[in-house]
Structure formats: C-alpha cells, structure tokens
Amino acid sequence: MGNHGKFSRYALALWVGGSLVAGNASLALAVENEFHVAYTVRSIVSNFDDGSCTSLGSGISGYANGVNGAFDKTKSFTTLAHKTYDGFITEQKARLNYSGKVDDDLKVIAQFDISYLFGQGQYMENYQNAGLKQPGYADGGGLGGGDVDLRTKALYVDYRLENKPVRFKVGLQPFTDPYKGTILSNVAAGIVSSYEADKFELQAGWFRLHAVELDLAKSGSGAESIQGGKYIDPATGLPFDDSWRTDDFYLLQGTYKATDALTLGASFYAWQSDWKSTFNSGTGAGSVSPTTGTTTATTGLTPLNQDDLELYYAGTTAEYKFGKGGVLDGFFVYNFGERVNHIAKTKQHVSAFETSASARIPVGNSGLLRSTVIYTSGDNNPNGKSRSDFGGVVNVDGMPESYFTYPGTLLLFTSQIGAVSNRNVLHSVANEGTGITAGFIGYDHNFTKKLFATANAGFAAANENPYQRQGHYIGTELGGEIGYKFKPTATIRLQGATVLLGSYYDGVASDGTTANPKNPANPYTARIVLSYLF
Amino acid sequence: MKKCIVAAFLLLAFGTAVHAEDSTAAPQGADDASKQKKDDCILNAKDCGDQALSIENKIQRLKEEIAKGSRVYTPKELQKLKHKLEDANDVLDELLFHPTNN
Numbered sequence: 001m002g003n004h005g006k007f008s009r010y011a012l013a014l015w016v017g018g019s020l021v022a023g024n025a026s027l028a029l030a031v032e033n034e035f036h037v038a039y040t041v042r043s044i045v046s047n048f049d050d051g052s053c054t055s056l057g058s059g060i061s062g063y064a065n066g067v068n069g070a071f072d073k074t075k076s077f078t079t080l081a082h083k084t085y086d087g088f089i090t091e092q093k094a095r096l097n098y099s100g101k102v103d104d105d106l107k108v109i110a111q112f113d114i115s116y117l118f119g120q121g122q123y124m125e126n127y128q129n130a131g132l133k134q135p136g137y138a139d140g141g142g143l144g145g146g147d148v149d150l151r152t153k154a155l156y157v158d159y160r161l162e163n164k165p166v167r168f169k170v171g172l173q174p175f176t177d178p179y180k181g182t183i184l185s186n187v188a189a190g191i192v193s194s195y196e197a198d199k200f201e202l203q204a205g206w207f208r209l210h211a212v213e214l215d216l217a218k219s220g221s222g223a224e225s226i227q228g229g230k231y232i233d234p235a236t237g238l239p240f241d242d243s244w245r246t247d248d249f250y251l252l253q254g255t256y257k258a259t260d261a262l263t264l265g266a267s268f269y270a271w272q273s274d275w276k277s278t279f280n281s282g283t284g285a286g287s288v289s290p291t292t293g294t295t296t297a298t299t300g301l302t303p304l305n306q307d308d309l310e311l312y313y314a315g316t317t318a319e320y321k322f323g324k325g326g327v328l329d330g331f332f333v334y335n336f337g338e339r340v341n342h343i344a345k346t347k348q349h350v351s352a353f354e355t356s357a358s359a360r361i362p363v364g365n366s367g368l369l370r371s372t373v374i375y376t377s378g379d380n381n382p383n384g385k386s387r388s389d390f391g392g393v394v395n396v397d398g399m400p401e402s403y404f405t406y407p408g409t410l411l412l413f414t415s416q417i418g419a420v421s422n423r424n425v426l427h428s429v430a431n432e433g434t435g436i437t438a439g440f441i442g443y444d445h446n447f448t449k450k451l452f453a454t455a456n457a458g459f460a461a462a463n464e465n466p467y468q469r470q471g472h473y474i475g476t477e478l479g480g481e482i483g484y485k486f487k488p489t490a491t492i493r494l495q496g497a498t499v500l501l502g503s504y505y506d507g508v509a510s511d512g513t514t515a516n517p518k519n520p521a522n523p524y525t526a527r528i529v530l531s532y533l534f
Numbered sequence: 535m536k537k538c539i540v541a542a543f544l545l546l547a548f549g550t551a552v553h554a555e556d557s558t559a560a561p562q563g564a565d566d567a568s569k570q571k572k573d574d575c576i577l578n579a580k581d582c583g584d585q586a587l588s589i590e591n592k593i594q595r596l597k598e599e600i601a602k603g604s605r606v607y608t609p610k611e612l613q614k615l616k617h618k619l620e621d622a623n624d625v626l627d628e629l630l631f632h633p634t635n636n
Contacts, residue, residue: 032579036589038629095629099621104614107621111628154628162615174631187631489588533629534588 028102032101039532040522041092048523049411050423051091052115055501090118092141097155105162106207108254109173111154117139143480153187165196175207178265178317179331180406182374182393182429184249187242192251202254210247210273210396245308245396247273255317265317273309311337311350311391323362330357335390352390354429358406371439372407379466389433400428407440409458410497411523412477427497428458435463436474445533455480456497462504471503475522490532498524548579572606573599578614593622 044051093115101107121142140149156171169192176185190207253267315333322328334353358372379389392402404426414424429436440458447453451514460474479497486492500522507517540599576581578601596619600612607615615636 034625036625036629097625097629099625104617109625109628153631158621174628176631289603486590533590 008456021099022112032107033100034099036097037532037534038095038097040094040529042091042527042529043061043088043090044525045088046523046525046526047087047521048423049527051117052093053074068276088369089427092116092118097154099479107158107159109154109156109158110152112150113151113153114140114294115151116147116149119143121145121147127516166379167194167196168192169194175205177254177269177402178253178267179315179333179354180356180358180372181334181403182356182376183269183313183402183406184271185403188249189340190249198257200254200256203251205251207249207251208246209271209388209393209401212396213244215224241486244276245273247271247396261321263317263319264323265319267313267315267317269313269315271309271311275308301369308340311335311339324361325362325368327360328358331355332382332392339387346385348384349386350388350391351386352379352388353436363443368440368444370408370444373437373439374404375437376431376435376463378431378462378466379468380464381431382433382466387433389430389435391430391433392428398462402428402432404429407438407456407458409440409455409456410473410495410525410527412438412458412460425477431460431462431474435467437461437463448487451483452485453480453482461502469504469508470506473502474504475499475501489534490530493527493529493531494526495529496525498522570602570606572611576618577607577611589622589626593619593626596622 008327015159042051079208089291093113094112095113097109099107099109116139118141121139139147154172154174156173157170159168159170160166172187172189173192174187175190175192177183188207188209190205192203192205194201194203201404248271249270251267251271252269253265255263255265257263311334313333315331317329317331319327319329332355333353335350337350337356339348339350340346353375354374356372356374361369363369376390377388379387382389390398405415408411408415412425418510426436426438429438438458438460440456442454442456444454445452456477456479458477462469462472462474465472477497477499479495481493483493483497501520505520507519509518509520512518573595574580576586578597583593596615600615600619604612
C-alpha cells in the first residue's frame with residue numbers, strides 16, 4: 001500500500017475539514033437563486049462524426065463500418081471501411097445550471113444535462129443492437145418522447161471561509177488540469193480546497209474516480225471481457241470475478257503571479273488504482289494463479305489484493321501576457337510510477353513526459369492568431385518491463401478521461417465549440433501509447449460584432465510505432481466555421497472539417513485483405529449548430 | 535436529397551430567428567450618474583426589478599462594477615464583487631464545459 005495509506009489519511013482530513021466548514025454556515029440570509037441554461041441543437045452530415053448523443057462508436061460509424069450494430073468501443077480507425085457511408089443526425093443538448101446562495105460565502109451548485117438524438121427513444125427496446133440504439137443512452141428524442149433522461153453533471157457545495165482567502169468545493173464538480181486537459185478533464189466527485197492570495201493560489205484536493213465492482217465475467221459476454229483495464233484470465237479470456245476497484249486522484253497545485261504579465265505554476269498529481277479481486281476462473285485444472293500467472297490444479301477462490309496502478313505527474317506551467325490579449329504559454333509534465341500489465345502480470349516502470357507551447361496573438365482589433373504544438377513521449381513496446389509512453393487518466397473501460405480541446409479542431413481532437421463529438425481521430429494525446437507530435441494553427445476573425453469566422457489547420461504524427469503501421473504520419477486536418485450571433489444570447493454556426501489521413505492508416509481499412517489492403521476513407525464532418533446561452 | 539431538405543428547413547428556422555433582432559440587448563452606455571453609483575442589484579441582489587441577467591451579461595456587469603473601484607465601493611464590497619465574478623466565470627465554464635456523455 002505504501003504511500004496510499006498516507007494519501008488516504010490526507011483525504012480523510014480534507015473531507016472532515018470540508019464538511020466541518022460546510023456545516024458551519026451562519027444563519028441564512030435571503031436565499032439567492034440563479035438559473036442558467038446552455039442549449040445546443042445541431043445537425044451533422046458526416047462519414048465519421050457521430051456527435052455526442054449517440055453511444056460511443058455507434059451512430060454514423062455504424063453505417064461507416066458497413067455492419068449495422070457494430071459496437072466499436074475502441075473507436076479505432078482499423079474498423080473503418082475503405083468505402084464509407086454518409087450519415088445524417090440531429091441532436092440536442094440542454095444544460096441547466098442552478099446555484100442557490102444561502103449567504104455570500106456558501107452556495108450549492110447543481111447542473112443537469114438533458115440530451116438526445118432526434119428520433120432515438122421509445123419503441124426501440126427490441127432493436128437494441130440495430131446500430132443507432134444502445135439501451136439507456138441519450139433517449140428521449142424518439143417518436144412519442146416520454147423517456148427519463150436527466151443526467152447530473154455537477155452537484156457540489158462551494159464554501160468560502162468568512163474573511164479568509166480559503167475556499168472549499170465539496171461534491172461532484174468539474175476539474176480540468178492546467179495542462180490543457182491532457183491528464184484529467186472531466187466531472188469527478190471529491191473535495192478541492194484552495195487558498196487564494198494576491199500573488200499566489202494553492203489548491204489541494206482529492207477525487208474518487210471509481211468505486212466499482214467488476215463482475216462482468218458473470219455476464220459471460222466475450223465482447224465485454226476484452227474491454228480494457230480489467231484483470232483478464234489468460235486461460236479463459238474472461239475478467240476475474242468479483243473485482244473491486246477504487247481509483248483515487250490526488251492533487252496539489254499552485255500558481256504564482258511573478259509580475260502582472262508572468263504567471264508560473266507547478267503541480268503534483270497522483271493517480272492510484274486499487275484492486276481487490278477474488279480469483280475464480282473456477283474450472284479446476286487449467287485455472288491460472290493471479291499472482292504467478294502459472295497454471296494450477298486448484299479450484300476455488302484465491303484473494304488478490306494489490307495496488308494495480310500508481311502514476312504520478314509532476315508538472316510546471318508558465319504564462320506570459322502581452323499587449324491587448326496576447327498570451328504565450330507552455331508546460332512540461334513528467335509522468336512516472338508503476339503500471340501492471342494485466343496480461344503478462346508484470347509490473348512496468350513508467351517514465352514519460354509531455355510538453356507543449358502555445359501562442360495567442362491579436363491581429364488588429366478584430367483578429368486572433370492561435371497556434372499550439374504538443375509532444376508526448378511514446379513507446380514501441382507497451383508490454384515491456386518499462387514504459388516510456390505518456391498517459392493521462394483513463395476510466396474503467398480504458399477510455400481517456402482527458403480532453404485536449406484547446407486546438408479547436410473538429411476531428412483530430414474534439415472541440416468544445418458547439419458541443420463535442422464522441423468520435424475523433426485521436427482520443428487523447430497519448431494515442432494508445434504511440435505518443436504524438438502535433439501542431440495546430442488557427443485564425444479567428446470578427447467581421448462585425450455579430451459575424452465571425454474561424455479557420456483551422458493541424459497535423460499529428462505518431463512518435464513510436466508499437467502497432468507496426470506503414471508510417472508515422474496520422475493526418476492533416478483542414479477546417480473552419482462561420483458564426484453569427486443573432487442575439488446576445490444566441491449563435492448559429494456552420495462548421496466543416498476534413499482529415500487527410502496519413503501513412504499511419506495505410507492499409508488498415510476493415511474491408512481490405514492482406515493481399516489487397518485498402519486505406520480508410522478520409523473522415524469529414526459538416527454541421528449546423530444553434531446554441532443558446534442564458 | 536432528404537438531407538438537403540432538412541438542412542434547408544434548419545436554415546429557414548434559424549434564419550427567421552435571425553430577423554428577430556435583439557430587442558433584449560443590454561442598455562448600453564448608462565448615463566454618467568450611474569458610473570458613480572453602486573449597483574445594488576449586482577452587489578446585493580436587491581432592487582433587480584424583473585430583470586434576469588444572462589450569464590455573459592452578468593459577467594460584463596460585474597466587470598463594469600469592479601472597474602468603478604474604490605471610488606464607489608468599499609474594499610469589502612469590492613472583494614464581494616470579485617468573488618461574484620469568479621463564481622459567474624465558474625458557471626460559464628460549467629455550462630460550456632466539454633459536455634461528454636457519461
């Protein structure tokens with residue numbers, strides 16, 4: 001357990017501190033209620049982009065695969081066909097944000113999402129494998145409506161100590177790291193305390209990312225057993241019975257304002273995944289010991305209790321402001337610790353890094369030139385004793401919980417503008433261990449107070465080649481948008497982008513053969529987005 | 535063909551909305567007298583009448599009030615306004631926070 005115990009005590013102290021102050025509210029004054037709404041409706045025409053309301057890898061990609069119902073959770077390009085099919089979907093998303101203030105120092109914040117695909121909902125119970133439909137996923141937009149579809153995206157108490165620069169946030173809250181979201185960027189339940197002074201700000205916090213029982217083996221589904229992250233029994237290919245997994249994320253970070261223009265930051269994060277498993281391959285002879293990996297003849301249960309993963313991130317940031325709205329910034333993160341290779345059952349020492357630099361340069365009064373470059377270290381052999389590939393936090397399904405939205409691209413990475421997409425060429429800056437070198441350049445221009453346009457270009461290349469692809473070049477994205485703010489609270493956008501795939505995807509199309517390999521089609525997307533923010 | 539029709543419908547719908555010009559725009563360039571006065575609605579949520587501020591509007595108003603500085607507000611009130619601005623920025627971030635699925 002090692003450091004884990006210490007961390008747990010710290011987390012407990014934080015929790016007690018957080019709850020004590022939260023319970024210490026003085027007598028209520030007039031309650032101040034505030035509601036805000038963000039509403040987005042968008043139509044997408046694409047051979048790849050399936051928006052954010054379809055389940056992962058379904059929707060348009062279902063068509064693109066040419067196999068109705070293919071549930072491509074890995075969202076990997078290798079399942080894309082040379083011949084793609086255009087899809088057309090419309091979806092809407094509403095966010096309701098409520099904050100209730102008891103007094104100046106204490107408030108509660110709740111945020112709910114109601115989102116769905118037009119047409120997905122009622123009457124589809126019998127068609128759960130028919131492409132668009134996944135059970136319980138963003139229903140409500142089907143004929144007749146009437147589905148229950150409310151998601152809690154934030155629910156926390158925000159408390160400031162009276163007359164002291166100390167603040168606590170307790171509960172389910174958004175968190176994005178200062179490394180442009182490349183380590184952890186999502187909503188998580190936890191406690192963050194901060195100390196704010198003129199020149200510097202300090203934050204300490206703890207998030208519980210997962211507390212789940214993994215008993216998918218009971219369902220006997222082969223499709224589920226291959227999803228990442230679980231202890232897989234090599235003999236049966238099934239995950240262990242009765243695994244209990246807890247994931248914690250601890251953070252300590254600060255910023256220091258050296259001058260009006262220059263801000264420096266540093267942080268230390270720890271991500272720990274703890275597994276307690278009962279080994280039960282259950283078939284007597286031929287079952288495999290979880291500790292040694294050797295075949296034994298015993299039947300029954302062997303308890304397993306070990307730290308599955310301990311990763312640390314030590315990073316620094318610097319930001320320099322100049323002129324009217326100009327910003328230069330950069331960061332470096334060293335990523336180290338230990339992972340467990342579930343298949344080989346060996347520990348892997350991790351030593352990896354990522355670094356990035358960005359510039360935002362105003363052009364005249366109405367233009368903004370943006371550029372960012374990023375490099376993440378990769379590894380040619382992710383199954384070795386040591387690993388040099390940088391990796392942010394991933395969830396229990398093995399999918400990244402980091403979102404590099406900063407470049408503003410629509411397809412290479414997801415974009416926050418006009419709601420994200422579930423399907424991107426790159427899901428994280430790690431790119432499943434290859435590491436990437438990527439660069440982006442964009443230009444925003446306001447023609448009038450209401451009319452604006454953006455042009456974007458970007459490229460990405462893999463640094464290592466663990467999957468023996470034909471080449472390293474991932475692709476070049478070209479895209480842009482035109483927007484019109486027709487009310488102070490409402491904007492309509494036309495967006496479009498395409499990625500010219502590089503040699504990294506040569507010959508990986510699913511309808512190719514060894515004798516006759518084919519390249520997947522270049523993905524494109526075109527969207528009309530209407531957003532309303534009140 | 536179907537896509538084109540739907541796209542045309544959407545454009546028509548939004549286009550019609552575009553014609554409904556912003557009648558609700560925030561009153562611009564409030565007179566000089568108000569530049570020297572405290573805004574009790576922003577500061578204490580009092581005397582707001584029936585106005586409800588959009589989040590972007592609220593952030594703008596808070597910035598304007600903070601810019602009035604110590605000529606108009608006490609240090610404690612300024613601190614309160616700054617906290618309110620932080621909170622409002624948080625709300626905006628949360629509303630626009632990458633809306634992932636799960």
